[in-house]
Amino acid sequence: MISIKSDGLYTISKDGQEIKISGPITVKAIVSSPDKRDDFGFLIEWKNYFGISMREVLSMGEIDDYSARKFKKKLLSSGFQLSTRRNTWDLLLSYLIESPCAEHAYSARQSGWIGRQFVTPDWSIGKAQTPAVYIGDSAAANLIKSGTLSDWQQHVGRYCRGNPMMILAVCCALAAPLIEWTGIESFGIQIVGDSKSGKSTAMRVAASMYSDQSYWETWSSTANGIESIARARNHMLLCLDEFKQCPAQEMDRLIYHLCNGVSKLRSERDGSLGKRHRWRTIFLSTGELTLEELFLTINQKVSAGQAVRFIEIPTFGAFDVFDNIHEFSSAKEFAEHLGAGTNKYYGTLAKAWVETLARLDCPEDKVITEYRSIRQEWPWSNDIGSQANNVLDKLALLAAAGEIGTNHGLLPWHLGDAKDALKRVATIWLDDRNSNENVESKRIATKLLKLINKWRHCIVPKDQNVDGAIGTFEIDQKLIWCIPQKIFRSAVIESSSREFRQAINYMWKKGWLITNEGDRRTFKIGNERFVKFFPAQICQDCGDSVDLSHFYNQPNHLINNKYPIIPTSQSENQEC
Known part of the structure; x- marks a missing residue:
């Protein structure tokens, strides 16, 4: 039989002598998952040699694992007083398992919100009918404080x-x-x-x-x-x-x-x-x-x-x-x-x-309203690239957190400080990215600009047949290039065949493409398919200054010249 005293637990020997088996320890609650189907255990509270109170959950699943040896090691490492007499640990473990307890707590295998409670390995905050207790890994450092x-x-x-x-x-x-x-x-x-x-x-x-x-x-x-x-x-x-x-x-x-x-x-x-x-x-x-x-x-x-x-x-x-x-x-x-x-x-x-x-x-409503309001105030519309919009939403959430914290007196700032600061951050991010476009779209545009620069001296007038030509051009209000689908496809694909489809779909959405085949996005002439597009418009929309003036000023300069002379400054583009 075990008796409880202020300095610990005692048992009675066969000869009637009172023997101390441990320091103070008690069961504070039965623990389970919120659905009460899993993670059962006992919330144990004890004091070490210096009277410091500590808490830990003893999982019921662990009890069958070498008599909860892992939990015993935690107790001893924390400075808990435990007798070395034979069978002392088994006696204490039986006492903890069999102690009646009416209190119930939810188990939390990770930090964060459980309902209106916020649980960490070191503290829990919030009111609830059933308290929550952290039972996850203690992989991260403790949360400690100093000062006010x-x-x-x-x-x-x-x-x-x-x-x-x-x-x-x-x-x-x-x-x-x-x-x-x-x-x-x-x-x-x-x-x-x-x-x-x-x-x-x-x-x-x-x-x-x-x-x-x-x-x-x-x-x-x-x-x-x-x-x-x-x-x-x-x-x-x-x-x-x-x-x-x-x-x-x-x-x-x-x-x-x-x-x-x-x-x-x-x-x-x-x-x-x-x-x-x-x-x-x-x-x-x-x-x-x-x-x-x-x-x-x-x-x-x-x-x-x-x-x-x-x-x-x-x-x-x-x-x-x-x-x-x-x-x-x-x-x-x-x-x-x-x-x-x-x-x-x-x-x-x-x-x-x-x-x-x-x-x-309803703090969630306040947070959502605040961050959406900030996002709407910022000068970038919601119809910019989906990836840029995704990042701006995240930066707006950060701004909302700062504004709410300031409004409640936690941050010694003025209202508007966080919103203005994150607006500057968003501006820098967009400038550094150099586009509101999605990453894939930027890559397609960059690839197209390189091809235009590479091909610009290998395009001949429409209806002309010149050895080594990549495609033909015509001017119908705008400069138009017509490139065989096989050549264009081979040029834009780097690692995956879907890159061709992504490129021509993007060109069509941007208004850079002429098609007579609907969803194919290609232009069919006889039995052949081509990619027909506006190279000068692509350069203009992308802010690039590729020189295409020779298409306007000297429209016939390649007609009778199988091997056009390419200036030394453009020699890097010689291979068509």
Whole structure:
């Protein structure tokens, strides 16, 4: 029989002597999944040698696994007092299993929202009839705090004003708990700049909203434990450093894996399929290389899907990451101040932010209304390329998070600061991208411009037969080229046959193509098919200055010349 005292648990020996078997420990609740069909366990609370209270869930499934040896090891590692007498652990384990308990709690295998509760490995916030308890992997660092929210606002937060890239980083941290309510997929922001440009300072400020610098992860470590880390940072900011240290092949996989938000299918020991875990997060990364530059090492291009999930923002401030260094004499001094501030004050804002959200009525409606309103205010219409629009929606969400945080007094900024800063970021992103078009469309346009430049001295007048000619031209208000389908198809296909169909469909949508075959998009003359298009219009619409003047000024210059003389300056285009 076990008796409970303030300093621990006791049992009675055969000779009637009272023997202490452990320090204080008790069952606080029965735990299960929200549907009450899985993840059963006991929420155990104990005190260590120094009287510090700790909690952990003892899974019922673990009890049959070598008598919960894993849980026993956790207890001992935490400083829990446990007698070494024979059968003591079995006796304590039986006591915990058989202790009556009327309280119930939901299990959470990842951080984030469960109803109106926000659960992390270290704390939970929100009111609910049934509390939730984190039982997932403790792969990520603990959430710890130092100082007060007011300290952080005074010594760190206020210095973000006037610095769009700092506001960008802070808004990433704020937006992570909101992403679940918007339907927006997980995504990352990569700040790209030279060494010592302030990138790490921006990440340090964002991380300080959740914890100290141990909150950071590295791309290289994430490659090995991506799923556990992502679950521990579900609905929270994930900070990833050392971008260039991750192999390009791994980065190709990691971006999709993180943003798709679902774990791999795995088999259990008995051959059955294991559970799949899901997460949604925003990750902040810094690097001296762009993804395109990293992929050059493996001769690979950045896919359209990666470009909208991994949003790269080049530093653009007067002092790289910084625009306004406030009262400091140099950017270096400013960065050092922020470094000292984040070393001293951290871990308070994220918790206060979640508390604020948990108190709001229908916070998801407020978030969606705010970010859509900001998106509508921005000067870019919704009918721009779908990929550009996707990224602008994400940046608008970040702006909305900043505006809501400011409105509730958590950020020492003025209303409008976040919205204006993210508008500048969006402008820079679009300028750096050099187009509102989708990535695939940009590639097609670039390819067409190269072909026009390459072919411009190999096109002969209509109805002329010249050896070595690629196609013919005519002028009917506009300059028109007519290229045999086989030649055009061969030129535009680099790796996949569908590239031809993508190219002519895009040309048709842009009004660059003449067709007499409907959905085929080709032009049939007799038994042959051609691609008939407006090269000068393509150059004009794409802002390129390919010289096509000879088609207008000397319309017959190739008629009797089998081997046209090509100027030395154009020798790179000689091979038609």
